[in-house]
Amino acid sequence: MKVLVVSDSHGWSEILTELKQRYEGEVDVLIHCGDSELSADNPAIEGYVAVRGNCDTEEEFPYDIVEGVKGKRIFITHGHRYNVKMSLMKLTYKAQENGSDFVFFGHSHLLGAEKINDAIFLNPGSIAMPRGRREKTYALVEADEQQAVIRFFDETHRELTELQCVFSL
16 A cells, blocks of 8 residues: 655645646555645645545535555544544544544644554644644655555655654554
């Protein structure tokens, strides 16, 4: 499984188009974790599995999606409805309820990855307005039966190698 995960683009449609052109055909799915601030018919967001964030007004985007990719179960949400700025506890319960292998979310604009129980939680940071770091970021997730590798990139597609995470599955 190979997945591109981006979040919190806040109207920056050009970067979404650029990411799509760069990775379409190389990844199994393009995921946007909300706050695109785009309409569902905007060409920049077409082709992404996208959820609705707290800054989105597009009602066609659902708040949560469970997506199956190459035998892995991915729970996608923005995070604001689970208070991710305070704790990942509510999101952890939801992941368990859904039997998720991966949980992708945004909202805090803080990148990070960790394994909680049997699920890998990933916030790719914000591609438009990062917090905690100066780089605007997105993530690539590659997983097989044994491990998951998460790599972070900035908006110029430079890999931030010091942030790479490897998790056993």
